[in-house]
Amino acid sequence: MSLSLKQLKGRWVASLADGRILGSVQGVFLDPAGIRLKGVSLKPGRFADTGEDPWISVETIRKIGFDLIYLPDEKSIQSQPAGLRALDDLLGKPISSKDGQSLGTLADIEVDNKHWGTAHLRIGADLVLDVDQDELVMGEDLILVQAQVKTRKKSMPPSRQELIYSNLREEFLKQTSRAVQHGEALVKQTSRAMRRILQGSEAELKPRPAGPSPATARSQSSEKKKPAPRTRKKAPARPGKKTGANTSRPTGKAASKKRK
Secondary structure (H helix, E strand, O other): OEEEOHHHOOOEEEEOOOOOEEEEEEEEEEOOOOOEEEEEEEEEOOOOOOOOOEEEEHHHOOEEOOOEEEEOOHHHOEEOOOOOEEHHHHOOOEEEEOOOOEEEEOOEEEEEOOOOEEEEEEEOOOEEEEOOOOOOEEOOOOEEEOOOOEEEEOOOOOOHHHHHHHHHHHHHHHHHHHHHHHHHHHHHHHHHHHHHHHHHHHHHHOOOOOOOOHHHHHHHHHHHHOOOOOOOOOOOOOOOOOOOOOOOOOOOHHHHHHHO
């Protein structure tokens, strides 16, 4: 199993004896040939007294985990030796094969976690070179690998920072989606309320039909309250008496003729 040297930076270093955090990895260093991992420099923790230029050799490391590197105790921290090659000085150097093929620039070094020797050179995020340690040359200007070196695709494992960022991004997207849904519901409620308000305003602004004046309305109401006039009923006609006949007495010649 290979270990990415670039991703060692920033990992916490803890003591198995007392569980204290001794610091975090600040730099990664290889042997003078630049082929084998020798150790890491330490950025001291807040409560650890590690002295100047604290250094951890790979021989004293008990376990390298995804988040923590474990040491037996604080006595495993030493002073940094001279003559080592820093990983930062090798990153970005051009890589060429011994048959004259340009392969790219160095992005990371992967070592095996048993002997700490270089197993792969990473070119970019998706390509690795399976190198032969006996033919590998970490030069001042070029990195040389064996002829007809095999290049294969291998995605770079996410770092701790990338995983944290990914989790935060997913949580942010979830919260944003909930906020958008809540905002849409508020917009719908506001729209319905505005429609009701506008409908009420339109009803109030419509012209009302002209009705009678107050005086006319009072007179009409008083007329409605007056009782209707009574009508006298005609008396029934007496029996034997012709109705509608002229009952006035004859005068003059008509009267005298009648007497005779």
